[in-house]
Amino acid sequence: MQTLPLNSGSLRLDKNELVEIYDQYSPRLYRYALRLLGDPDLAEECVAETFSRFLQAVKRGGGPTSNLQAYLYRVAHNWIIDSYRNKPALEQLHPELADDKLENPLVQITEDMQRERVRNALFHLTPEQRQVIMLRFYEDWPHEDIAKLIGKTAQATRALQHRALEALRRLLVEQED
């Protein structure tokens, strides 16, 4: 999935290459952030922060020496986790989604609320489980690449996927029964 060649040594990039990196990854990171955050402004902020951190790293002479894509997604995910901590709880955003109200047929669950509910469930996962789901389900990454990103074996990421799906099923599907 690595489309830009990088030196195996320290990160040596000139500005042209950095701009290329931005153009290539910015849309993907935006969609990734938008799925998890649900807010276009926040998603833009996430992208900006991610690349800013990347630039800071490059400036220091550091930065990722191998898997650039994994690095960018990791940084983005970390930012998202931090930003999600400051979000008000789901029930505050959508009181209709409080458990006792779901029974009420008069309550209209809009699609927005449903999406929010799914997002909320995703944030109940551990960070690694969430990464596996996001990258596998929405971006079709092969297990090997995900494994490299989170620093585990492909077998472990499969196990993570299984557990994550189980958890999500409990949160999203069993509730409806």
Add this chain to the structure above:
Amino acid sequence: MNRHNRRDKDQIDPRLYENLDLLRPTTPRNPEAAVRGRAKFLAELDTLELASPERARKGILPGWMTNQSKSSAAYATHRKTRFSFSGAFLMITLLVFLFGGASMTAFAAQSALPGDVLYPIKTSMENTQLALSTSPTGRANLQMEFAQRRLLEIASLIEEDQFQEIPAAADQFEAHVRNLMVEVEDVASRDPEQAAKLSAQVSDALTRYAYSMSRMLEQVPEQVQLKMMRTIQNTWLVGNIGEIVFNGAIDRIGPQAWVIAGQAIAIHSATEVKGTFAIGDVVQVRAVRNEDGSLAARYIERVLAGLEEGGSGYPVNNGAGMSGSGDGQDGLSDDPDQTQDQPNTQSGSDGSGQFQNQTQDPNFQGSGSGKDSDQDSSPKPGPGRDGSQSPSDKDN
């Protein structure tokens, strides 16, 4: 590859699939926002001096001074200033380097990570700050700040996959924590009140650090994990040298240690004890944690009489109004479960130095003094508990 992917997804509960699919379509990105974001990126790019990225890694001298030019053609369209080696310009740049370069270097060093060439400068700047500080409190605050910096560096190292630098950073972090505790002890010896405040801050900070590090554990390879776990443990141990205060019921009383709220607390000659004590009493304990994690009591004060049947649990008094069915003495002799010696026989046989120390405190009712009536204040008709302190070796 794709077929494999699809097979995975086919195994998903279709209702779950439906739910997750809700997030799949994303509203198109606002083109203006996208352009703005890109412009911001380009602006930030411009502020970086990428003329010689080797600078931070290989040498302090800017590339143009060492005659190394790296793909300067690529910068032709981006760079605002172009360097030429005219005499006057060299002169100016020399001056800038001599007078401004040092501070620029220092500034650049601030964001250096372990492994960077500029990192030693960052370290020496921190040491200078410490040397210039005039008070242990000031130094303590500095050590806390530096400890936190080490954590931020570790977080950055993780993001950049530079795991090999982490153990050294963790060691440095531990050093900061140790030095921090030295300063706290220093403050404690001069100004106990300020020490108490500082201790609270330090406990807070160390707790946060330990949790931060724990969260990072899952992102590092196994050997680094082991190292970091040790650092976390040491932080808890070293950090908890500050005083711990808690209330709890006495479970057991022994010559060298008591058990309060399930926690073994060592008693020693310097332990200050206030009031009379019986098992079941609620006491306030002020203790310090030793290097091996054990607790040593500095001060114990009875807060509530034990809440047993017939007891009414009000503060320190000696038997007034107690309607309990047993008094200490009777309880002691009647109790078949009693595994401890009778107090009256205890004093003579017990040669433990600890016990002797305990009787020095006038408030402390040594069992040898025969004042078992004082124990009436906490009637113990209940299960197997006696109403006196009966130090016995079994307690330890």
